[in-house]
Amino acid sequence: MRPFVSMTGRVIYMGLLVCLVLIAISNTGLVKPNWPFELFATFMRQVLPIVVLSICVALNARKGVSALFLLVFGVLAFWPLFPGSKYVKSDPGICKNSDCFTVIFANLRRKPGAFNTVKMQARKQSADLIALSELPPEMTSDLLSKYLSDYPYILFYDHADDGRKLGSVKAIASRFPLGPSRLIAEDYPNFPRSIIHVPFLTDQGEIDFFLTHPRIPLAHAGMRRRDAVISMLKSEIGASENFVIVGDFNLAPWAPAFRNIPGRRAGDPRWESTWKDGFLPLGVPIDHALIGTQIDLGESDVLPRTGSDHRPILIRFKKSI
Numbered sequence: 001m002r003p004f005v006s007m008t009g010r011v012i013y014m015g016l017l018v019c020l021v022l023i024a025i026s027n028t029g030l031v032k033p034n035w036p037f038e039l040f041a042t043f044m045r046q047v048l049p050i051v052v053l054s055i056c057v058a059l060n061a062r063k064g065v066s067a068l069f070l071l072v073f074g075v076l077a078f079w080p081l082f083p084g085s086k087y088v089k090s091d092p093g094i095c096k097n098s099d100c101f102t103v104i105f106a107n108l109r110r111k112p113g114a115f116n117t118v119k120m121q122a123r124k125q126s127a128d129l130i131a132l133s134e135l136p137p138e139m140t141s142d143l144l145s146k147y148l149s150d151y152p153y154i155l156f157y158d159h160a161d162d163g164r165k166l167g168s169v170k171a172i173a174s175r176f177p178l179g180p181s182r183l184i185a186e187d188y189p190n191f192p193r194s195i196i197h198v199p200f201l202t203d204q205g206e207i208d209f210f211l212t213h214p215r216i217p218l219a220h221a222g223m224r225r226r227d228a229v230i231s232m233l234k235s236e237i238g239a240s241e242n243f244v245i246v247g248d249f250n251l252a253p254w255a256p257a258f259r260n261i262p263g264r265r266a267g268d269p270r271w272e273s274t275w276k277d278g279f280l281p282l283g284v285p286i287d288h289a290l291i292g293t294q295i296d297l298g299e300s301d302v303l304p305r306t307g308s309d310h311r312p313i314l315i316r317f318k319k320s321i
């Protein structure tokens with residue numbers, strides 16, 4: 001029994017070391033696209049307690065060198081969890097005069113039940129704008145206007161301007177007027193991913209609003225396409241700091257590619273999850289709202305489950321004075 005336990009321990013130890021090395025490689029951001037290393041880094045929160053436990057076991061067994069190796073590679077792997085410069089802390093005092101705007105974003109995963117739940121959440125939260133991706137296949141612009149009749153300004157995109165069917169159907173419903181919208185689709189022939197850019201015309205002035213949903217990076221090509229959409233978003237925003245971005249980025253906030261998204265993340269996502277809602281141990285925050293420096297954040301939150309495997313996110317904000 002002892003040799004078996006010893007061999008099992010060695011296998012676990014080497015597996016952890018390999019995992020930590022792959023995460024550390026991802027953290028450098030030198031590999032472009034960062035595949036498959038980023039896939040390991042995405043779940044670093046799940047790996048962290050295993051590493052801590054393994055260090056404790058190694059120390060208890062007087063395996064000091066083994067514990068030291070795990071500690072060194074653990075530091076190299078997990079350091080992105082600790083800096084918070086990319087995150088904006090909310091200040092509830094900003095909204096004390098009820099002059100904040102409330103935005104909800106949800107990836108519906110094509111589920112009608114999720115749409116109905118988000119609609120009720122929007123009413124409960126008095127949302128001024130609802131941004132949706134992966135709408136149910138039967139949804140149309142007319143149906144959306146019917147179901148969200150208290151939102152008079154509707155944008156619905158299921159095709160690019162040149163007729164290509166989009167990989168993710170997106171919509172925006174607003175109580176405030178919307179300026180001329182622009183759809184930026186990636187240069188890909190089949191089911192391209194896209195960005196909606198529309199001015200949000202509030203009583204505090206115009207705010208550039210962006211909704212996007214890049215491709216999931218399950219392979220080298222998918223990660224390259226996701227990163228290309230992020231680059232398109234960065235180019236579209238330019239030097240502006242008067243913007244709000246929401247979307248399912250298929251990207252954990254501690255991955256190097258997240259630093260390429262303009263603005264700062266609304267709220268600290270390090271200990272929350274927006275996906276995978278049906279299996280919490282694998283939960284990761286991949287749905288995000290980011291804001292420019294001309295936007296003040298009053299609140300950020302992850303809303304209850306809807307029936308999709310993504311949970312909606314909410315932000316309350318106003319323009320800086």
